Structures are given as structure tokens and as C-alpha cells.
Amino acid sequence: MPADVQTDARSSGIAHDLNTRGRAWYIDRAVSVGVFVGGVSAIVFIVGIFVFVTREGLDFVIGPMDAKEFFTSINWRPTSERNPTYGILALMAGTASVTGLAMLVAVPFSLGAAIYIAEFASGKMRESLKVLVELLAAIPSVVWGFVGMTIMNPLIIEFFDVAVGLSVLNAGVILGLMAAPIMTTIAEDALKAVPDSYREAAEAMGATRWQVVFKVVLPAAKSGLMASVLLGVGRGFGETMAVLMASGHAINLPTSPFDSVRALTATIAAELGDTARGSDHYGVLFTLGIFLFVVTFIINLTADIVVKGVGRK
Amino acid sequence: MSMFARTPLDQHNRRIEWLVKTLFLMMTVLLIIPVALIMSILIYRGAPALSLEFLTQVPTNGMTAGGIMTALVGTIWIVTVALIASVPIGVAAAVYLSEYAPDNWLTRAINLAIINLAGVPSIVHALFGLGAFVVFFGFGRSILAASLTLAVMTLPVVIVSTRESLQAVPHAFREACWNMGATRWQTIWRVVLPNSISGILTGVILEVSRTAGETAPIMFTGAAAFLPFLPQGVLDQTMAMSLHLYVVATQVPNVPEALPFGVALVLISMVLVMNAMSIAFRVYLRNKRKW
Numbered sequence: 001m002p003a004d005v006q007t008d009a010r011s012s013g014i015a016h017d018l019n020t021r022g023r024a025w026y027i028d029r030a031v032s033v034g035v036f037v038g039g040v041s042a043i044v045f046i047v048g049i050f051v052f053v054t055r056e057g058l059d060f061v062i063g064p065m066d067a068k069e070f071f072t073s074i075n076w077r078p079t080s081e082r083n084p085t086y087g088i089l090a091l092m093a094g095t096a097s098v099t100g101l102a103m104l105v106a107v108p109f110s111l112g113a114a115i116y117i118a119e120f121a122s123g124k125m126r127e128s129l130k131v132l133v134e135l136l137a138a139i140p141s142v143v144w145g146f147v148g149m150t151i152m153n154p155l156i157i158e159f160f161d162v163a164v165g166l167s168v169l170n171a172g173v174i175l176g177l178m179a180a181p182i183m184t185t186i187a188e189d190a191l192k193a194v195p196d197s198y199r200e201a202a203e204a205m206g207a208t209r210w211q212v213v214f215k216v217v218l219p220a221a222k223s224g225l226m227a228s229v230l231l232g233v234g235r236g237f238g239e240t241m242a243v244l245m246a247s248g249h250a251i252n253l254p255t256s257p258f259d260s261v262r263a264l265t266a267t268i269a270a271e272l273g274d275t276a277r278g279s280d281h282y283g284v285l286f287t288l289g290i291f292l293f294v295v296t297f298i299i300n301l302t303a304d305i306v307v308k309g310v311g312r313k
Numbered sequence: 314m315s316m317f318a319r320t321p322l323d324q325h326n327r328r329i330e331w332l333v334k335t336l337f338l339m340m341t342v343l344l345i346i347p348v349a350l351i352m353s354i355l356i357y358r359g360a361p362a363l364s365l366e367f368l369t370q371v372p373t374n375g376m377t378a379g380g381i382m383t384a385l386v387g388t389i390w391i392v393t394v395a396l397i398a399s400v401p402i403g404v405a406a407a408v409y410l411s412e413y414a415p416d417n418w419l420t421r422a423i424n425l426a427i428i429n430l431a432g433v434p435s436i437v438h439a440l441f442g443l444g445a446f447v448v449f450f451g452f453g454r455s456i457l458a459a460s461l462t463l464a465v466m467t468l469p470v471v472i473v474s475t476r477e478s479l480q481a482v483p484h485a486f487r488e489a490c491w492n493m494g495a496t497r498w499q500t501i502w503r504v505v506l507p508n509s510i511s512g513i514l515t516g517v518i519l520e521v522s523r524t525a526g527e528t529a530p531i532m533f534t535g536a537a538a539f540l541p542f543l544p545q546g547v548l549d550q551t552m553a554m555s556l557h558l559y560v561v562a563t564q565v566p567n568v569p570e571a572l573p574f575g576v577a578l579v580l581i582s583m584v585l586v587m588n589a590m591s592i593a594f595r596v597y598l599r600n601k602r603k604w
Contacts, residue, residue, distance in 0.1 A: 048445060146559075238437070
């Protein structure tokens with residue numbers, strides 16, 4: 001009988017105050033598990049990307065792939081019936097030349113714009129420039145590719161008197177214009193992160209504004225600025241549609257900016273639709289994907305380490 | 314001569330400063346002018362193609378005539394399903410990172426994963442979507458597979474913007490709530506989220522614009538070059554605006570010149586209007602904020 005009384009008391013809530021594990025407690029626990037799962041999902045997805053891309057490409061890597069040929073041959077003939085060759089050197093040269101030119105265009109302009117916005121512009125001017133830069137970053141890459149084909153192409157043909165306007169120059173400039181707004185935003189953040197006390201100290205010593213910028217702010221923000229360049233490189237390296245449409249998509253070791261080239265990313269986009277699952281061609285395109293994944297991972301990791309280095313100082 | 318009169322050195326410095334400032338302003342302007350020119354050309358050459366019929370008719374004559382209705386509706390499908398998948402996960406991740414995560418290796422790994430999700434090339438996301446959603450999970454080429462691929466790809470956008478708006482809520486708000494005996498979740502649900510919901514919304518709008526413009530990730534996972542009808546469910550394939558632009562610009566012969574410009578103009582307008590909305594919303598909120 002006493003046991004029943006106790007149960008009664010508990011269910012009627014008399015003992016409730018002693019029992020902290022009420023409904024709210026359980027909901028709280030459930031939510032903390034739920035959001036933890038959400039947080040960890042980012043890791044799950046990045047691992048998942050690697051696993052699933054590798055899963056499709058593995059048969060090729062452990063099977064017919066010849067690593068030496070893969071990285072050193074310029075012959076990319078995956079559809080050849082008799083003797084298919086899978087050399088990505090020309091594709092790497094295409095990606096490198098386009099990304100390199102894009103950085104030549106984007107680095108000075110984005111750093112210049114970031115310095116102007118962060119250090120010289122004020123009030124309304126600064127806000128409107130920031131909004132503009134943000135809008136520029138939003139233009140989809142397929143639109144950029146379209147611009148390369150229809151606007152840049154005839155301009156290059158006419159201006160430089162060349163036969164084809166879809167080239168390293170075209171894709172590089174397009175990619176530079178694409179990457180610059182993002183790099184500007186990151187570089188501006190890096191400049192903003194330099195404490196105002198640095199600037200005030202330098203100004204108190206009689207430094208002019210540009211002396212403050214060049215001798216104090218830029219050196220202090222060096223690693224953040226380097227990270228912005230690295231992320232720009234990563235972006236150029238991984239860009240697909242714009243490069244596919246503007247580069248001419250011809251397998252070539254470029255010797256001049258007017259040569260057509262083909263990029264690693266563009267090759268996957270252009271050829272994947274025509275391959276059968278399980279074929280060597282299908283496998284090699286996924287192997288390219290693994291390669292792209294690893295390289296961008298290293299670039300992003302480096303950028304992260306470079307930035308975190310600032311935090312420790 | 315007073316003590317503070319300009320010395321030749323002063324004048325020299327001022328001249329240099331003016332030069333430097335002008336140089337950087339020029340660089341900023343040179344960044345913006347080409348894009349402004351490009352936009353005007355797109356408008357100038359695309360405007361003739363635009364009409365109400367262009368938006369409401371299906372493409373005809375091998376996509377050389379008619380409108381873009383199927384592509385427009387397809388993009389809305391893809392974006393909606395992607396949002397349903399990514400917003401809950403993204404917000405949960407942001408709540409974890411902002412409200413729960415201790416400063417340890419796991420949190421650092423999560424942050425690194427987020428940076429990498431944003432940095433992995435879109436074509437690699439496409440390969441992942443094909444390998445995982447189309448093949449492994451057996452969704453086939455479908456809206457579901459395309460949307461999930463885009464959801465994974467744009468997850469960092471939601472996470473980063475939500476985390477920022479959660480962290481903008483002053484810590485004192487939380488402390489006040491905890492002191493009343495509220496649990497962690499009650500505090501988040503009743504105090505933190507209501508105070509940051511608008512910031513989360515700006516992130517969601519940004520994600521919509523990003524999702525609508527992506528091409529490579531949907532090419533092999535669910536978007537089709539041409540379909541004469543609308544999708545009936547998430548397991549159907551669909552046309553999409555971004556892929557439609559690629560197709561009419563590169564794959565279809567004898568397209569009237571204004572047509573691809575019209576498609577590009579509609580696509581870029583969708584994206585920019587949504588971005589502008591997101592920015593305007595953010596500025597409005599910042600001005601309204603009371604703390």
C-alpha cells in the first residue's frame with residue numbers, strides 16, 4: 001500500500017519539484033542532440049563527397065590508370081576506340097593559364113578596391129560600394145560564360161585581329177571579373193580586422209593616411225590578404241561553366257593568350273553526359289573529380305592556416 | 314609663418330596621398346565599370362525577346378522559339394526542394410556552432426568542413442550528386458537528386474549567415490533568460506531565434522539566389538536540356554533556367570539572337586533582385602535594431 005501512495009504523489013505532481021528531469025529537460029536534451037547532428041552534418045557531407053566521388057572513380061584508379069601517363073601526357077583521348085589515352089597535362093595547363101591570367105586581373109584590382117573601401121571611402125560611398133561588390137559576386141557563372149561567348153569573343157577578335165576569341169585571354173578576363181568581387185570582400189574583411197589602435201598610433205606619430213595604409217595596415221593584414229588571394233585561386237581553379245563556355249575548349253598547351261585551351265572542370269562538364277556508368281571514360285572523369293577535390297581542399301586548408309596564424313599573434 | 318603652416322614635406326605628402334587615393338578609387342571603378350557595361354549590353358540585346366508570352370509559353374521549334382515557362386517553373390521546383398532540405402540542417406548547424414559548440418578540435422573540424430563545402434568546385438558537387446543521390450540512393454535523375462546536390466553545396470551560405478545573426482544577439486539576452494530558469498533550448502526558441510529570424514531570412518534569400526543560378530551541379534543530376542512538359546513530382550526531371558541558358562547559347566543551332574540574351578536577362582534579374590532584397594532587408598534591420 002505505501003508504494004501506491006508514493007506513485008500517486010508523484011503522478012499528481014507533489015514530488016515534481018524534486019524531479020528536475022521534466023518535459024522541458026528532455027526537450028532540451030533532444031534539441032542539443034539534434035543541433036549537434038546538424039553541426040556534424042557539414043563534416044559528414046564533406047567526407048561523403050570524397051567517399052562517393054572516389055567510389056565511382058576507384059575502379060579506374062586501381063585498374064587501367066597509369067599515373068605517369070595521367071599527369072605527364074598531353075594526350076587526352078578518352079573516346080579513342082583502339083588506344084584511349086588519359087593524359088591531363090594539357091588540361092592542367094589550361095586550368096593553370098586561365099587561373100593565372102584571372103589572378104593577374106583580379107589581384108591588383110580587388111586589393112586596390114578593398115583598400116579603397118576599407119581605408120579611404122567613408123559613409124554612404126563605402127556602403128554603396130560594398131553593396132555593389134556584393135551584387136557583382138552574385139552573377140551566376142553561366143551568365144559570365146555567356147558574356148564571354150557573345151560579348152568578349154567579338155571584342156577580342158576585332159581588337160586583336162585574331163581568328164578565334166574564345167581563348168585563355170577571354171576566359172581569364174571573365175574569371176578575373178568573377179573572382180574579384182569575392183576577393184575584394186575577403187580582403188576588405190582582413191583590413192577591417194586590423195585594430196584601429198594601430199592606425200591611431202601611427203597617425204599620432206605623424207604618419208599620413210597612405211603611410212598608415214602601406215606601413216602599418218597592409219603588413220598587419222598580410223595573412224588575411226594572402227588568404228583572399230588563395231581563395232580567389234581556388235575559385236578560379238574550380239570554376240566550371242564560365243571556363244567551359246569562354247575558353248574555346250580545345251586541348252592545347254597554350255603558348256599565347258590567344259590560344260584556346262580546355263580546363264579540368266570543363267572537361268568533366270562537357271564529357272560526363274556522354275559516358276556510360278562503369279566505363280573507363282566515366283571512371284577517369286571521376287578521377288579528375290578526386291584530383292580537383294584534393295587540390296581545392298589543400299588550397300582551402302592553406303588559406304585557413306594562413307588566417308588562423310593571424311589569430312594567434 | 315605659424316608653427317602649423319604647410320612645409321614642403323607636408324605638401325609632398327598630401328600630393329602623394331591624393332594620388333594614392335585616386336589610384337585606388339580608379340581601381341574600384343574599373344572593377345565595376347565592365348560589369349555595368351556588360352549588364353547594359355545584356356539589357357539592350359535581351360529586352361526585345363522579353364514579353365509576357367516569353368515567360369508563359371513553353372519552348373517550341375527545337376527551343377528556337379516560344380518561351381521559357383518550363384525552365385522557369387523547373388527552377389522554382391529545384392530551389393524549393395533544395396530549401397526544404399538545407400534550411401533546417403543549416404539552421405541546426407548554426408545553432409550548434411553559435412550556442413552549443415565548445416572550443417575544441419571538433420568545432421574546428423566543422424568550420425573547416427564548412428569552408429571546404431563552399432570551396433569544392435561545383436562540378437565536384439555534381440559528381441557527388443550523381444554518385445550519391447542519382448546512383449547510390451537510387452533517386453535517378455530527378456528534381457530530388459538535383460535539389461539535394463544543391464542543398465549540400467549551398468549549406469555553407471545558410472550556416473554562415475544564420476550563425477552571424479545568432480551571434481549578433483547580445484549575450485545579456487541569454488543570461489537574463491537563463492536566470493529566469495529557462496533551459497538552453499527555451500532560451501534559444503523564445504529569445505535568440507525571434508531576435509535573429511530576420512537575419513536568418515536574409516541568408517535564406519541569398520541561398521535562393523545562389524541555388525537559382527547554379528548550372529554544373531544540376532546538369533547530370535536532374536535538369537534536362539529539353540522537356541515539353543512540367544514536372545509532376547520530385548522524382549521527375551525538369552528544365553531549369555541556368556541550364557536552359559547554357560543549352561540555347563551553345564547546343565542549339567539557329568537560335569534567334571535575342572533569345573539567349575532574353576534568357577540571360579531573366580536569369581540575372583531573378584538572381585540580382587533576390588540579392589538586392591536580401592541586402593535591403595539587412596540594411597533595414599540594422600537600422601531598426603535597438604541594441
